Amino acid sequence: MPVVMNDRLAGRGNAGGRRTPDDSGGGWPGRDSAPLETAEQRGRDIFIQEIFASIASDIDFLSSFFSFGLDQRWRRRLVSLLDLKGGERILDVCTGTGKLAFLLARKVRKGGSVRGVDFSREMLGEAQKKLGARSPNISFGFSDAKALDFAENSFDAVTVSFGMRNIPDTASALRQAFRVLKPGGRFCCLELTPPTDRRVKPLYEVYCFRVMPFIAMRVLKTAVPYNYLPRSIRAFPSRDEFRRTLEDCGFTGVSVHSMTFGIATIFEARKAG
Numbered sequence: 392m393p394v395v396m397n398d399r400l401a402g403r404g405n406a407g408g409r410r411t412p413d414d415s416g417g418g419w420p421g422r423d424s425a426p427l428e429t430a431e432q433r434g435r436d437i438f439i440q441e442i443f444a445s446i447a448s449d450i451d452f453l454s455s456f457f458s459f460g461l462d463q464r465w466r467r468r469l470v471s472l473l474d475l476k477g478g479e480r481i482l483d484v485c486t487g488t489g490k491l492a493f494l495l496a497r498k499v500r501k502g503g504s505v506r507g508v509d510f511s512r513e514m515l516g517e518a519q520k521k522l523g524a525r526s527p528n529i530s531f532g533f534s535d536a537k538a539l540d541f542a543e544n545s546f547d548a549v550t551v552s553f554g555m556r557n558i559p560d561t562a563s564a565l566r567q568a569f570r571v572l573k574p575g576g577r578f579c580c581l582e583l584t585p586p587t588d589r590r591v592k593p594l595y596e597v598y599c600f601r602v603m604p605f606i607a608m609r610v611l612k613t614a615v616p617y618n619y620l621p622r623s624i625r626a627f628p629s630r631d632e633f634r635r636t637l638e639d640c641g642f643t644g645v646s647v648h649s650m651t652f653g654i655a656t657i658f659e660a661r662k663a664g
């Protein structure tokens with residue numbers, strides 16, 4: 392499926408409280424009228440779906456390659472923070488090809504279950520291919536993070552890895568996660584973030600804005616997904632902003648774990664029991 396990159400799909404002239412990445416290096420437009428907001432939201436969703444449709448079969452390889460394998464180490468850290476005992480029911484939102492979901496499924500063991508949801512059919516297709524006899528407690532399905540198809544108080548934990556920065560209306564996704572969590576349930580969100588260590592920043596910028604798109608262009612024959620990636624990282628709310636949004640959405644006990652010079656961060660929170 393082609394990736395279309397135009398002003399509307401890239402989110403220029405967007406509405407809503409949240410900044411949106413554009414293709415020119417992160418300009419942030421102002422607020423528009425409410426009807427436009429819906430059209431813009433739909434446009435951004437289509438843009439994101441096209442991005443992931445275009446890289447679904449390559450994303451596992453490219454993510455490990457570009458992160459030197461750190462992506463999986465960060466996911467494991469998220470799993471260890473959840474301190475799973477076995478038997479839990481977990482929802483993995485923006486599950487993609489299911490890399491986090493499979494790690495979680497191992498920890499909740501046979502008595503527990505993991506449901507992975509995503510709004511990209513192509514990414515879900517890749518996840519489904521990995522299902523086998525050894526994964527009886529994991530299933531995948533289509534659901535938009537902003538409108539989850541689950542009853543309230545359904546899950547012991549809700550997780551998101553590398554998905555939240557693709558959702559401009561962060562608060563609506565967080566409110567949904569809060570709604571479907573059981574009282575006392577845990578929310579864990581792993582996201583790529585700009586480095587906190589200033590010394591690595593110049594190298595990081597060259598790597599993200601020049602090297603990755605260059606390699607992607609050769610491998611995928613399009614640089615669009617990897618032009619979008621660093622801009623979406625830049626566009627993601629700061630750690631303090633995201634913490635505040637979590638609290639505004641009802642979460643308590645928020646803690647923030649920076650990893651690898653701050654280039655990845657885990658946000659952990661609870662729904663009060």
Ligand SMILES: C[S@@+](CC[C@H](N)C(=O)[O-])C[C@H]1O[C@@H](n2cnc3c(N)ncnc32)[C@H](O)[C@@H]1O
Nearest residue numbers: 485486487509510511514535536552553554557
């Ligand atoms: C970078 S992938 C991450 C996949 C996986 N969690 C991982 O750790 O590899 C981001 C995923 O978020 C999904 N996504 C983005 N916005 C979404 C939304 N509003 N609802 C559901 N899924 C969404 C995309 O389709 C994509 O599969």
